Amino acid sequence: MYKVFIVDDEPFILSGLQDILDWELLGLTIAGQAENGLEALDKLRETPADILITDISMPVMNGLELIRAALEFRPEMKVVVLSGYDEFKYVKEGLSLGIENYLLKPINLEEFQSTLATLVEKLNVSRLDTEWSEYTNSVLKDNVLLRWLRKQIDPEELSERLNLLGLSVSRRYVEVALVQAEPATEAFRKDAAALVGSRASFCMFWDSDNDLVLIHNFEDKIQGAMEMTSLLQEVIGICSSTQRLRIAVGSVVEDAVNEAPLSYEQAKQAQEFLEIHPERSMIYYEQLKDRKEDLEATLPADWSEYSKLIMSKNLAALTERFEQYFSAACMEGLTSELLREISLEWILYFRMLIKEIRSEMERGFIAQGLTAIYKANSLPTLSAAVQQTAGSIIELLDRELRSPVVTQVLNYIEKSYSEDLSLKQLGFMFNIHPVYLGQLFHKTTGESFAEYMNRYRIGKAKDQLRSTNKKVQEIARSVGYWEMGYFYKQFKKYVGISPTEFKGLL
CATH class of the missing domain: 1.10.10.60 (Homeodomain-like)
Structure with a gap:
């Protein structure tokens, strides 16, 4: 519904205009009224209106003065003049102010209704244009920032695009955090945008994984890290009781333009840890360094062989490779805790391999695999859990349908x-x-x-x-x-x- 504000010094005209039309049928509602221009001006400052309908001749402040003053703070407002004066000077001045129509009293109902219907059409087009402009600007920003963090844009183009978007990454340090909200409601998106928008050193976008990406560019390393922590606490505060948040934070890095992608990749890696440890809701990449070093010494250096077997749906060959891998791991005398972490990494690898499928079946298979690993009490049961998940993934690939x-x-x-x-x-x-x-x-x-x-x-x-x-x-x-x-x-x-x-x- 668009809002209409009516001004006339004759009370019977004010009440008559409200009763003369089915305003709701036209997509309109009466938001307010006043009996002179000055009263109307005061009320319009507090009462937003899309359409102003006003008389010309009124005490204290006439209609033309009202229009001129009101359009200074509500320039998008449409104006219709009702007047008992058929004088060219009024029409000319009204037109110079950009009024939509100048109607003589007594009002021709058909012309009045037609004028309002036309205004509603104009407002609809204007609203769509605004929404589309906001959407395209948002898409452009998301695209530029995502390409930057994926190293898909050169520094010169990045600088040009950021200037176009009114963003800057001129400070020394940068830190990237990911917030995964389930569900990512529209209210949460708006509240998060408001929080980030109030901080000049932060920018945000939603990446292709539907993660909220927070980018903090700052000069003082200690102060900047504290500011990120503070913002993340506020983000947690706007989360409803029915939502689950998982937050992963990359390292603070120097050389914002060139090293921000590293902090983003670290945040993605830290986010994987939260997938296999659902009891945690927030993790910093720095907390995972020792774990990753231990795992990197035992996990395959080249995953491509396993990828090919899965994508070709060769379960027999894949099973044989897993048995060889876990037998070798057992021979190295690894601790049971590290073997469990290795198995969890395998499940994460499967998830990353098929993450674009994004189906309930995929979620179910991964959840089952994680549960089986948590319950496993020996190397054979760990190996069986990994192999069973691999088989389920192959089954999913067989069933996958076109999006x-x-x-x-x-x-x-x-x-x-x-x-x-x-x-x-x-x-x-x-x-x-x-x-x-x-x-x-x-x-x-x-x-x-x-x-x-x-x-x-x-x-x-x-x-x-x-x-x-x-x-x-x-x-x-x-x-x-x-x-x-x-x-x-x-x-x-x-x-x-x-x-x-x-x-x-x-």
Whole structure:
């Protein structure tokens, strides 16, 4: 509902305007009223309004003075003037102030209703534009910050993009923390954004794992670490009793631009520890250093062989490799506690290998594996728990179905391939982050979104070249290409010859 504020020095007109229309049907509600301009101005400072309906001739402050003063602090407000004066000077001055319409009393109900309906349409468009602008800015920020922390952007481009976003990483130190909220409610997202937004040395975004990423850039190492701890305590404070938070913090590193990715990677590694120790809700990477050194000496240096066996669903060969591995570990005389930690690392490895599946089955298999390891009291039972989880993962890979979101996107492409489509637009349409949508799309189709779109459109162009007498330029536009040079380039890439040559062969 949009809010309407009415001003007129005649009480019967104020009450009459409220009764003359079904305001709710128009998507409007009366937020307030006043009998003169000065009273209205005071109330408008406290009462937000989307539409102001005002008389011209009023005591204390007239309508034009009210409009001029009110638009200074509510410039987006739409204004309709009602007046008994059909004088050009009033109309001219009203128009110069940007009023939407100047209606004479007695009011023509049909014209009044039509004016309000038009205003509602304008406000709807304006709201959508604002929401879309906020969304695209958010997507841009998330994309830039994620590329930075993944080392996928060079320093010069990073500097340009951060300046564009109004962000800076000019201070000496940086520290990255990850907050995993289950569930990540809209209220939690807004409250977290408000907390971070009030601190100039912090910025935040949500990464493709749906983790809240906090980046702190500061000058004083001790003070900066304390500020991060303080903010994390406040984040815990806005968590509801039904939410579970898991917080992982990377090390403080120097050279923010180049070393922030290291702190981010450390936070991700620390987060894995929380996966296998659910009794903990917060961990600093520094607390895991000794553990990691012990594990690195015993875990495989190269995981690729195991990855290939799992992805090829070769359970027999995988089982044989596990038996060899655990037999060798037993021969080294490792403590039972370290063997348990090694087994937990294997479960984490399985989880990382299939993390993009994100299904309830995946969660169930991982949980079962962790439970079995906690209950195991010997090397054979530890080995069996790891092997059983590996078998469950292979079973999941066998059952995996195409992502429902990607199916929706593919169906939409089939109907709308001639339109200007992008991951950003489709992400907004299907309520999914564009970066994550791109990952799902590639995983499901085996192609990037751009590759798929070009191949699909060129296929449609070939069909039209075979079955119609349309000109090549017409066909290019009908399948979504408006730049002929690019169309020719893509056609030759996928077909091997130009569209003109292709048509000549038919």
